[in-house]
Amino acid sequence: MPPTCGARVLEADVEIDRREFTIAVTLAVAPGERLALFGPSGSGKTTTLETIAGLVAPRRGRVALAGRVLTQTWAPRHAVPPWRRGIGLLRQDPGLFPHLSIARNLRYGAGPQPDGEHLTRVATQLGIGGLLGSWPQEVSGGQAHRVALGRLLLARCDALLLDEPYTGLDAGLRRDLTGLVRSAVTDREVPGVLVAHELAQAQAFADRLAVLDRGRILQCGPPDEVVRRPASRRVAELVGYQGFVPVGAAGSVAGVHPERVAVGAEPGRGLVLTGRIMTCRPAGASWEAEVRTADGGDMRILLPDRPEEGGGEFAITLLDPPCFGPDGVLLAHQVRA
Structure with a gap:
């Protein structure tokens, strides 16, 4: 495990009941570190991410970010709502507002007083600088994902969670977007967690690979080591x-x-x-x-x-x-x- 002290460390120790099994996950992600939760469909990856984001309440557990307790099921209890956690969650669906232009979708993430220069700079870095006047229905799937990522980055989140956000995109786009997210996590020194059921995608993103099966982390380590020396x-x-x-x-x-x-x-x-x-x-x-x-x-x-x-x-x-x-x-x- 990475150190659990210092700014923006993401910590989670949670148990979540499901009909088939109980998810029991403990993890800690350091600033600038990239952790991939890898496993088969239905293993508990997305539920774990949603619990960290505050969308699912655990039966027992604690979630903290930068020393600030977000969820705690024992006294004193904490249940910070999702929009106050400082955690960004990017899903498979870009979720762009169809009635807002690309520029206004980005400004939504930047808050009530957006920095215009910063917004333009992020849009340029993501390759969508020429789309600011367009509407969501006028851009491609890959461009929509770039806009969603830009909106997340402009929100200045203290942690980034990604739930298989590039499913359905071609291999070249997945590589490009993965590279952008890797750079964002490193440059901003925030914890990053990716959920993936494809090993190549998990390895392309991660410093550490955690293999999850039926709600349990079976092994966690460097991506190459986990593949060459599986624990079981x-x-x-x-x-x-x-x-x-x-x-x-x-x-x-x-x-x-x-x-x-x-x-x-x-x-x-x-x-x-x-x-x-x-x-x-x-x-x-x-x-x-x-x-x-x-x-x-x-x-x-x-x-x-x-x-x-x-x-x-x-x-x-x-x-x-x-x-x-x-x-x-x-x-x-x-x-x-």
Whole structure:
């Protein structure tokens, strides 16, 4: 966890009842830090964000920002309304006011006495400076998201929450907008939290990646470390491992990540397996192949060149794969062969 002292630290320790399970999340996000809450749909990500924003009341818990208590369910109780929290929330729907021009939508975020120069500067940074006289129905989806982000930035929030705000946009727009938000969090030194169910989007944003499943944070750490060293088999499944092969002691398995494979036997780099290509298909600039191993197991891997389907056995190396015991927990030692 980051330090929990100093300006604009966002802290939350909450329990929220749902019909299927209880969400129990503890997190702390430092000024200028970017945390991604990643997990499958229905895992509690959005509800956690809404609780921090004051839109959902927890059964038990406390939320504080910059030392100011926003929610507290025990005496002395606190329940600061959403509009007084100093927290900005950006959702999938840009939520622009259709009866206001783009400029007036931006001014709404800036408050009753907007700084015209600052507004123009933010609009220019977001690439919407030429749209100030337009109406929401006249701009594209990507431009509408930029306006919504500008309105949020002009509100001078002390924390930014983003609930899958770029769903439905093309990859280029998502990259551009993610870069703008990253810069805003860093430059303004405010905590930033993104909810995402796509790993690539979470990794592009985050300093830290928290994997949430059924209301519990299973692992939190640097995005690359969480993927390469998942703490459990369940985390591995969520971050893209598409197969598990038996290794070592009875019940232990090694995780197969499609992108962590080398063709040929390289025992010094990981676990060597033999198998046959059953099917293959294009996957971007690579080929996704379904491989049946010598012991009858199936896995999917990515290869740089098109393999021969139905050919003879060939060797592949799982590069330094994580291994899990019968209880699904990451083993302290890794298997090489």
